[in-house]
Amino acid sequence: WLKLLRFCAVMEENLYDEFGNYIGPEIEDDDDDEEADQDWVGAVDDQEDDEDDAGHLGQAGLEDEEAADRAITLHEDKKYYPEADEVYPEAETLIQEEDTQPITEPMIAPIKTKAFDMLEKEMPTTTFDFNFLAGLMEKPELIRNICFFGSLHSGKTCFVDMLVRETHVKDWKLDRDLRYTDTRKDEQERLISVKASPMSLVVQNTKEKSFLFNIMDSPGHPNFSDEFTAALRLSDGGVLVVDTITGLTVHAEKMIQHALSEKVPFVLVVNGLDRLILELKLPPADAYHKIRHTIEEVNGHVESVCEGLGIPTIVLSPTKGNVVFASARLGFCFSLHSFAVIYADHFGEVIDTKTFAKCLWGDLFFDEESRGFVKEAPDSDTMRSFVQFILEPLYKLHSHPVAEERESLQQTLADVGVFLARKDYNLDSRSLLKRVTRTFFGPCNAFVDMITEHIPSPKENAKAKVEHIYTGDMTGVIADGMKQMDPKGYLMVHTAKNYHRPDCTTFDVFGRVMSGTIFKGDNVKILGEGFSLDDDEDMTVKEVQNLWIYEGRYRVEVSHVPAGCWVLIGGVDASVVKTSTITTFNNREEIEIFHPLSFMTKSVIKVACEPLNPSELPKMVEGLRRVYKSYPLAQTKVEESGEHVVIGTGELYVDSMLHDLRELYGELEIKVADPVVSFAETVVETSSMKCFAQTANEKNKLYMIAEPLEKGLGESIERGDVSAERMTKKELANFFVKKYEWDVLAARSIWAFGPTNQGPNVLVDDTLPTDVDKTLLRQCEPSVVQGFQWATREGPLCDEAIRSCKFKLVGADLAQEAVQRGGGQVIPASRRVCYSAFLLGTPRLMEPVLFTEIECPADCVAAIYTVLSRRRGHVARDLPRPGSPMFAVHAYLPAIESFGFETDLRTHTSGQAMCVQMFDHWSVVPGDPLDKSIMLRPLEPAPAPHLAREFVVKTRRRKGLLEDISFHQVIDEGNILNGGDAFAF
Numbered sequence: 001w002l003k004l005l006r007f008c009a010v011m012e013e014n015l016y017d018e019f020g021n022y023i024g025p026e027i028e029d030d031d032d033d034e035e036a037d038q039d040w041v042g043a044v045d046d047q048e049d050d051e052d053d054a055g056h057l058g059q060a061g062l063e064d065e066e067a068a069d070r071a072i073t074l075h076e077d078k079k080y081y082p083e084a085d086e087v088y089p090e091a092e093t094l095i096q097e098e099d100t101q102p103i104t105e106p107m108i109a110p111i112k113t114k115a116f117d118m119l120e121k122e123m124p125t126t127t128f129d130f131n132f133l134a135g136l137m138e139k140p141e142l143i144r145n146i147c148f149f150g151s152l153h154s155g156k157t158c159f160v161d162m163l164v165r166e167t168h169v170k171d172w173k174l175d176r177d178l179r180y181t182d183t184r185k186d187e188q189e190r191l192i193s194v195k196a197s198p199m200s201l202v203v204q205n206t207k208e209k210s211f212l213f214n215i216m217d218s219p220g221h222p223n224f225s226d227e228f229t230a231a232l233r234l235s236d237g238g239v240l241v242v243d244t245i246t247g248l249t250v251h252a253e254k255m256i257q258h259a260l261s262e263k264v265p266f267v268l269v270v271n272g273l274d275r276l277i278l279e280l281k282l283p284p285a286d287a288y289h290k291i292r293h294t295i296e297e298v299n300g301h302v303e304s305v306c307e308g309l310g311i312p313t314i315v316l317s318p319t320k321g322n323v324v325f326a327s328a329r330l331g332f333c334f335s336l337h338s339f340a341v342i343y344a345d346h347f348g349e350v351i352d353t354k355t356f357a358k359c360l361w362g363d364l365f366f367d368e369e370s371r372g373f374v375k376e377a378p379d380s381d382t383m384r385s386f387v388q389f390i391l392e393p394l395y396k397l398h399s400h401p402v403a404e405e406r407e408s409l410q411q412t413l414a415d416v417g418v419f420l421a422r423k424d425y426n427l428d429s430r431s432l433l434k435r436v437t438r439t440f441f442g443p444c445n446a447f448v449d450m451i452t453e454h455i456p457s458p459k460e461n462a463k464a465k466v467e468h469i470y471t472g473d474m475t476g477v478i479a480d481g482m483k484q485m486d487p488k489g490y491l492m493v494h495t496a497k498n499y500h501r502p503d504c505t506t507f508d509v510f511g512r513v514m515s516g517t518i519f520k521g522d523n524v525k526i527l528g529e530g531f532s533l534d535d536d537e538d539m540t541v542k543e544v545q546n547l548w549i550y551e552g553r554y555r556v557e558v559s560h561v562p563a564g565c566w567v568l569i570g571g572v573d574a575s576v577v578k579t580s581t582i583t584t585f586n587n588r589e590e591i592e593i594f595h596p597l598s599f600m601t602k603s604v605i606k607v608a609c610e611p612l613n614p615s616e617l618p619k620m621v622e623g624l625r626r627v628y629k630s631y632p633l634a635q636t637k638v639e640e641s642g643e644h645v646v647i648g649t650g651e652l653y654v655d656s657m658l659h660d661l662r663e664l665y666g667e668l669e670i671k672v673a674d675p676v677v678s679f680a681e682t683v684v685e686t687s688s689m690k691c692f693a694q695t696a697n698e699k700n701k702l703y704m705i706a707e708p709l710e711k712g713l714g715e716s717i718e719r720g721d722v723s724a725e726r727m728t729k730k731e732l733a734n735f736f737v738k739k740y741e742w743d744v745l746a747a748r749s750i751w752a753f754g755p756t757n758q759g760p761n762v763l764v765d766d767t768l769p770t771d772v773d774k775t776l777l778r779q780c781e782p783s784v785v786q787g788f789q790w791a792t793r794e795g796p797l798c799d800e801a802i803r804s805c806k807f808k809l810v811g812a813d814l815a816q817e818a819v820q821r822g823g824g825q826v827i828p829a830s831r832r833v834c835y836s837a838f839l840l841g842t843p844r845l846m847e848p849v850l851f852t853e854i855e856c857p858a859d860c861v862a863a864i865y866t867v868l869s870r871r872r873g874h875v876a877r878d879l880p881r882p883g884s885p886m887f888a889v890h891a892y893l894p895a896i897e898s899f900g901f902e903t904d905l906r907t908h909t910s911g912q913a914m915c916v917q918m919f920d921h922w923s924v925v926p927g928d929p930l931d932k933s934i935m936l937r938p939l940e941p942a943p944a945p946h947l948a949r950e951f952v953v954k955t956r957r958r959k960g961l962l963e964d965i966s967f968h969q970v971i972d973e974g975n976i977l978n979g980g981d982a983f984a985f
Contacts, residue, residue: 114504116664118183120554125169128202128210130556133549136202136212140459140485140564144451145214145512147231149259150241151249152220152916155271157181157193158328159241160217165331166443167201174431177329181217181552186659193219194656196227196497198510198550198566205448206341213451214566222251222601222918223650226633229599230496232259233469233579234512234566237455238266240298241328244290245275245884248297250853251918256298257305258600261719263468265314267322267454269447270294274327277398280884284391288384290883295323318361322454324446332437336360338446339390346417360385397440401433416440458564459485466514469494471725472592481515487562491516491524493582494594498573498629499550504664507573507629509580510550512566516584519560520547523585526575529596541585545571577629598720601919603635604678604848604895607654608643608958609661612669620644623666627657630665640799641960647678650917651899676958677848677895679951680803680922681795683708683841690810691840693833695825702784702829703811706837710740714760714804715921717753724750725757751809752785755793755801763788766808776814776821783823784809787830796835796965797843797929798955803922805841807834839965845929845948850898851920854889854905855881856913863908864889871897872944892920896951925951932964 084093136142148156161178172178181197182188196218204210216231232238238259242248259266276287299316306313316323318336326333334342336357344351359373364385367374373385383392393416400412406425413420418439424432462485472478481489495511518524521544528538548555548568561567572582581593611620624636624644634657635647646661648654654675662670686707694701716722722735733747749765763785767777792802815821852873854864861878868875873893880887893901898917905913927934927948934949936942942950953963 114502114664116185116504117502118185118188118553119502123554123556126202127167127169130549132210133200133202133212133556134558136210137565138487138562139212140562141457142210143212143214143458143564144455145234145236145458145564145566146239146451146455147216147218147228147235147237147264148239148241149218149228149232149255149266150220151243151246151252151255152192152222154220154241154243154246154252155269155326155328156220156241157217159239159269159271159326159333160199160215162328162331162333162444163201163203163213163215163447164199167203174427174434183553186656192221193217194224194227195219195499196231197552199552200549200556200566203448204443204445205452206338206445211448211452213448220251221652222916223648223653225251225255225601225918226597226599226631226649228255229258229597230632232262232264233494233496233597234510235264236458236461236465237451238264239269239451240266241269241271242294242298243272243275244270244294245272245280245881245886246855247294247881248301249888249916250851250890251916253301254600254918256301260302260305260309260311260314262598263311263464265455267324267450268295268298268316269324269326269333271326271328273325273394274330274398277395278402282883284387284395285383286883287391288387291325293882319358321450324450326447327437330434330437332441333444333447334441335446335450336390337449338441342441343389360389362386397437398433401436402429462514462564469594470592471595472590476590478515478589478591484515485563486515487517489515489563490587490589491518491522491582491584492591493518493524493567493569495569495576495580495582496597497632498576499568500626500630500664504626507576507626508546508548508568508570509573509576510566510568511580511582513561513563515563517560517562518544518547518567518569518582520544520558524572524582525585525587525591526572527581527583527591527593528575528577529579529593531581531593533590533592540575542572542575544569573629578632597632599633601633601649602848603633603647603649603653604919605648605650605654606676606678607646607648607658608639608673609646609658609670610644612671616668619668620661620666620670623661623668626665627661630660631657639959641958643673643958649919651675651902675899676955679798679800679925679955680846680848681797681800681838682802682804682844682846682924683838684844684924685842687837687841689840691833691836692811693829693836695821695829697815697820697825699815699820700825700829701811701813702809702826702833704833704837705808705810706834706841707806707808708841709760709762709804709806713740713762717762718758718760720758723758724753751781752788754785754789754791756789759789759792760803761788761792761805761807764806764808766810767812772812773814776816777812779818780812780814780821780826783821783826784830786823787827788834790827791831791834791838796839797845798952799959799961800955802838803846805838807837839930843929845925845951846922847925847951848895848919849921849923850893850895850917852889852891852893852898852901852915852917854891854913854915855886856889856909857885858887860909860912861887861889864891864905864913867901867905867908868893871901873897893917894923895919930965 084091148160150156157179158177160181164178164180165172179188179191181199182193183197184194187194196216199215199217201213201215202210203213216235218228218231219225240252240256242252256266270291276282276290282290295316295318302316303313318325321335321337324333324335337353340351340353340357340360343356344353362384363375364373365375365377365382366372366385366388367378369378397416400409404412410420410425413436418436420435420439424435427435463483466479466482467474470479470482478490478492482492492514493511494514495509497510498507499510500507523541523543526540526542530538546569547558547561548570549558550566550568555568569582579594579596581591583591609620611617621644624646627646628634628636631648631653633649637645637647639645646654646657648657658670658672662668683706687705690703690705692701692703716739722732724732727735729748732750733744736742736747736750737744746764746766751763751765753759754761754763765777767774788807792805794800795802856864858880865875868891871893873891876890876892878887878889901917902915905915925948927945929948929952931949934946936946936950936953956963
């Protein structure tokens with residue numbers, strides 16, 4: 001120790017001067033001090049002997065142990081219990097800071113479940129076992145995928161209720177309609193369907209053979225026809241439900257046309273027989289003529305549509321078995337054959353039911369003397385066979401429960417084999433009538449027989465379905481697997497609907513397995529509508545988390561779903577917007593997508609919205625994204641002014657979207673602007689001169705003129721009658737030459753349609769090889785097409801889409817170097833030259849026109865004319881409904897004048913008139929939209945010649961654009977300065 005102290009004293013003398021200032025080496029940080037200390041201690045150790053070193057280390061170890069025993073541990077550092085992370089390593093620990101959360105809110109918020117959807121609290125009891133249902137899914141010949149469609153209040157949902165009551169064991173109430181597939185509360189309150197709702201049921205035919213019916217109940221309101229389109233895409237057949245009193249409406253006619261264009265066969269249900277008896281009180285003979293007129297009306301329209309589409313005519317007839325009669329409200333249905341079977345069972349005689357059934361329809365009469373059927377009535381009082389054997393007993397079956405006393409009624413019902421419980425006779429007359437008719441007719445075996453005989457199974461219809469909806473190669477391995485519906489082939493699923501979870505934060509996608517088998521836990525590739533072999537950006541990989549069989553108000557979880565069946569898939573919704581194509585992750589074949597849905601109407605009603613609390617804007621944007629996924633035809637966009645716009649098919653459609661935004665998907669209060677409509681832009685004359693546009697580097701010029709398309713051509717392109725993707729150049733040219741008398745050279749020079757591949761505008765290459773280098777022009781074709789589609793998507797008048805215009809490229813001066821004619825140069829120039837040609841071709845504004853079908857008594861027709869005349873509408877025709885006291889008025893009404901029309905109509909008719917509106921066509925707005933001499937006065941309605949100018953100015957203001965169109969931004973100066981020289985056309 002003396003040596004150590006002596007050494008320390010020497011070291012300190014060398015480190016400090018006589019004033020005590022530190023003069024040693026520079027001290028950098030603590031680490032250097034520690035290293036220096038270690039070096040210093042090492043130097044001391046080197047100077048000590050081995051014995052002294054050992055003795056020192058031994059004594060230092062003992063002192064360390066004594067120091068540890070004497071160490072003081074603070075109370076807060078003591079550890080009495082293990083930490084939570086040590087006991088529960090999988091749990092999450094949340095630390096709540098003081099005064100950062102109200103005491104009324106829990107630290108861990110509970111899972112939210114909204115009470116908007118009407119769901120089963122527990123799995124209901126059914127007449128079939130779900131394991132049996134899963135077994136039937138493996139038998140495609142026993143499966144039928146059908147869609148119910150028809151006009152508003154025709155009885156589709158009530159008819160599905162009949163099947164639900166047969167297959168679900170529950171104490172159903174007789175005094176109210178069930179509406180089982182209307183799972184939303186607003187559907188129950190409004191008594192209309194808003195969403196298409198699927199059900200999978202096991203039903204039996206007359207021979208007690210079981211079938212799996214995948215049923216989709218689609219809405220009947222014209223505003224929600226997009227749901228019908230989605231349901232039709234997944235179905236192999238349809239069931240047209242027509243009310244006998246209302247007959248075939250215009251909306252039902254459009255549905256028939258859409259179903260036939262989608263190559264979906266259908267059968268007919270004549271519903272509402274009870275209304276003929278109890279409401280109209282028609283005699284049986286008159287009721288027969290009313291029913292027959294309804295069937296002939298449907299057949300007449302089907303025949304005209306089939307001729308227009310060039311397909312074999314479909315004939316619907318009770319004798320063929322593809323027509324059944326029903327009263328969905330009372331819960332019964334029958335066919336001619338099923339009624340013949342009732343006679344055979346009742347009389348116990350050997351009757352050829354097939355022959356007897358064929359004699360029960362048409363102008364056939366029963367001859368009492370010969371005991372046979374004849375074509376001419378034996379006497380004037382003889383009734384037709386349908387009246388005598390079906391309607392007369394049906395009338396009696398309805399009249400006795402309503403009018404007869406209990407004592408005599410019991411004996412009367414016993415004579416026809418109807419035995420009721422004692423408590424049933426205490427029911428009110430309508431409930432008692434329901435019980436009697438359901439007991440007499442029994443289950444809906446007649447309907448099952450009709451579906452199984454006249455609607456193809458998924459395997460039978462697979463080839464036609466794939467050829468119609470698949471965009472890929474029809475000779476490849478993928479298409480062959482779908483045509484054969486191979487359950488062991490490549491997985492291909494087509495989804496067409498999105499359904500939200502009970503918490504309304506996520507969606508499950510609903511679709512049909514076209515080939516292969518989808519399993520829970522599969523990794524799948526999801527191809528969106530924007531996917532193509534050239535651009536795979538719209539593709540993601542997800543894991544299938546859940547598989548369900550969707551049953552309207554409940555779900556049945558399954559492990560796998562084979563080809564031909566419908567399935568609800570969970571866990572893949574993040575990358576699905578509208579429709580999608582799903583395949584396995586390891587599928588290396590060239591896969592194309594299924595066609596996006598082709599709708600029978602358009603979204604033309606616009607509403608701008610914003611949150612009441614500006615800080616909730618992100619919340620509203622997320623809610624709008626969910627609304628966009630939930631409604632097939634909904635559109636949401638952000639205008640130049642920053643306002644968020646929701647676009648729908650009608651007032652009710654937009655109202656439902658805004659309701660869902662407030663209550664389900666956004667949970668916020670919003671402010672809504674006055675509704676407006678989408679406009680379109682067009683030209684009515686050929687451009688007054690040949691216009692050109694120069695690229696920014698002044699190395700390229702494009703020359704173009706614009707002219708109007710032939711009448712009906714734009715609508716034909718939108719319907720899909722012609723397609724540049726699906727048809728070859730030769731087929732495309734033949735279509736334009738034969739149908740619209742185009743020049744062969746021009747027809748073969750069609751470059752593209754716009755603004756989409758099925759848009760109502762055409763871009764034609766009208767250049768000559770002697771004037772233009774075709775090799776360079778073909779290299780620039782994609783850029784010119786892109787600029788053309790950009791221009792037709794946002795027109796120069798008010799940023800609305802252009803339609804029914806033909807743009808001819810008549811010249812091009814292109815640079816020889818590829819870098820000088822790239823897309824960045826050519827695309828903006830192509831857009832500007834389209835604008836120039838458009839503005840010099842007498843531009844006009846177009847507005848959407850709605851077709852309005854009004855049903856009212858005869859004395860209200862005059863008031864309807866008055867209401868329509870105030871709103872620039874006009875009546876096309878008015879005609880009486882055959883067999884009823886109602887009139888049907890068909891009218892056309894501009895969409896911008898339709899807001900509040902229904903309320904105004906009911907006010908003037910004392911609530912006796914009801915109307916439905918649907919998009920019909922585009923019409924040119926009177927007036928010149930570029931006439932600056934027109935003075936628009938505030939708070940004064942503009943006269944008809946000033947409407948186009950008023951609409952353009954107000955639309956530009958709303959979108960944040962300049963009121964007047966700046967020609968210098970879209971037309972090059974050369975077009976203006978040299979307009980009368982070389983560019984004159």
